[in-house]
Amino acid sequence: MGIHVIAEFLGVDPEKISKVERVREILDRVVAKSGLHCVSSSFHQFEPYGVSAVYLLCESHLSVHTWPEYEYVALDIFTCGDEGSALKAFDLMLEEFQPKIYNKQVIWRNLYERSGVPNSLRLSRVEEKRLGTS
Amino acid sequence: MGIHVIAEFLGVDPEKISKVERVREILDRVVAKSGLHCVSSSFHQFEPYGVSAVYLLCESHLSVHTWPEYEYVALDIFTCGDEGSALKAFDLMLEEFQPKIYNKQVIWRNLYERSGVPNSLRLSRVEEKRLGTS
Secondary structure, eight states, X not given: OEEEEEEEEESOOHXXXXXXXXXXXXXXXXXXXXXXXXXXXXXXXXXXXXXXXXXXXXXXXXXXXXXXXXXXXEEEEEEESOSHHHHHHHHHHHHHHOOSEEEEEEEEEOXXXXXXXXTOOOOEXXXXXXXXXX | OEXXXXXXXXXXOHHHHSSHHXXXXXXXXXXHHTTOOEEEEEEEEOSSSOEEXXXXXXXXXXXXXXXXXXXXXXXXXXXXXXXXXXXXXXXXXXXXXXXXXXXXXXXXXXXXXXXXXXXOOOOXXXXXXXXXXX
């Protein structure tokens, strides 16, 4: 049915993730470059800093929540159909936010396909990496 | 940092999940009863049927994507802070949509807390159930 990339970034420059304007620029770029189709986007500015952003896509959704005080971003990319776009969007997020550590979990949302074959579970794949030197 | 409930429902009455109006009523009720705080909500009507809905919450977000032709719903509830609201929202979704089969995966989005303690991973918990007699 779909692929869901669930990720956390740590060690992200707080300047990039404090205000809606900057986050919107980044996400608009990611959505456009990854070939996803935006239906609408919503943002919330936390005070004094911190952003929530949700993009409703033709392909499902993309969301980002930021905690600049922890240099932390939680992100989700859920797409139905072609899984390439979700993985490309994730790679673009990595390029844009440049975290020092991240984890990425890929979940196949395929209960429909699996419902007739209960022993063929292909639920998720997890990876966690430290990048750079600090 | 937060708790993310990722679930799939199968065997849902297609009448409930075909049109935005009905899904909006259900989700507005779920959000209100679970004590979550809606910042904004966005909907997309697929033709001839099928709905995507994303609620941006003070607590993070809630999303639902429906495939009435498969009697299928993919849902996400991500909340920071108190995990009770997310779990309550999930239980309310279960009551409202009454699937015949569901799976539910709870992911703790806690890379920040875990980053100093790499051996204390508490990544996710999965359950899958068949309900009723279909």
